[in-house]
Amino acid sequence: MARQRLSDRVAAARAERAARLALRRRREVEAREGARVLVDGRQLLSFCSNDYLGLGQHLDVVAALQEAAAWHGLGSTGSPAVSGHHGEHAAFEREMAQWLGYPRALLLGSGYLANLAVLQSLLREGDVCVQDKLNHACLIDGARLSGAELKRYPHLDVEAALRQLMSRRDGAAILATDGVFSMDGDSAPLADLALVARAQGATLFVDDAHGIGVLGPDGRGSVAAAGLGPREVPLLLLPLGKAFGGQGAVLLGPEDLVGHVAETARPYLYSTAPAPAMAAAMRASLRLIRGQAWRRAKLASLVARFRRGAAALGLPLQESFTPIQPLLLGENRRALEVAAALEERGYLVAAIRPPTVPEGQARLRITLSVDHSEADVDGLLAALAEAVKPPTRPVTI
Ligand SMILES: Cc1ncc(COP(=O)(O)O)c(C=O)c1O
Structure with a gap:
């Protein structure tokens, strides 16, 4: 068979996308x-x-970034396990964990990276990851990368989620959902999903990119809005590119699971830590989210x-x-x-x-x-x- 030229392939794919107005x-x-x-x-x-929330250009947030960059420089200088983990990161992690009542927080470079990191490090072949069909692409990609079986239930269909979990009783299980669906704006039925996860011995993992800061008491997001907390939603991911007005993502959860991600997740370990100044800016955003x-x-x-x-x-x-x-x-x-x-x-x-x-x-x-x-x-x-x-x-x- 003749070798394909990449440029021929992409030209054909582009022509096909053009025909579909895509x-x-x-x-x-x-x-x-x-x-x-x-x-x-x-x-x-x-x-x-x-x-x-209009925080991306707030003077306090921009000033925090500028001041931290003036003191510490721009880049973090390395991956977190080498030289990149900074006091600014640690302070922000502590504040996030305290605000939301979780034992441990971990700051990662982006929401996409974080979902790859969580699912890839916690799941393996023989496990199952059950997800809403409209979950964000990075949750889907993370499950694929993990080697676990990925099962997707129809949007918001809690009974289907239960059936999918019941059909696989071996291995570990994560039930993963967006808190607020990014392209639809509707909310996941978190209270019911929490019951299903508990009954099936699965860990509920919520990506609340679009709920944090906006929903719930004190802006604590979809989980708090549903009257839930760390017991019902053991793993919570909060991307910072939305209401926080910045960049990065914070994973919240128990010591052992979050610690395992920090020590073993390839997308975390083999990537330069976020700029310390960004962590400082996100601390300023957090103050505004809580206070305004x-x-x-x-x-x-x-x-x-x-x-x-x-x-x-x-x-x-x-x-x-x-x-x-x-x-x-x-x-x-x-x-x-x-x-x-x-x-x-x-x-x-x-x-x-x-x-x-x-x-x-x-x-x-x-x-x-x-x-x-x-x-x-x-x-x-x-x-x-x-x-x-x-x-x-x-x-x-
Ligand atoms: C639900 C959800 N999770 C994760 C992400 C990715 O986060 P980030 O932009 O920080 O990579 C997005 C969108 O960007 C999202 O909508």
């Missing part, structure tokens, strides 16, 4: 002030950022305003009460057309297409932020009323 293009953000962004030379109002409840109240009122307005316009809203408000449009072409029509009117909302979402479920993933005003939300609704009408011009991407 090409992806990066937009260049030249400047940002809150939700106002300068993108490819145009001033737009963004409704697709994950900076839900008005941010959550404002966000909730913007979400309610958007939902009222969208319902009045007859827009196809999803069952989401979080800042993620997807507008399901179906085909890729339709999602791209509506996104382009919004952009003409000054709004940046990315069209999300497969494989990020299932086939035929392309959508606009609208996200709200404390950086928006009520007038901004009303403006978006007025633009949507126009943009969702049938298109007058063909779309280009």
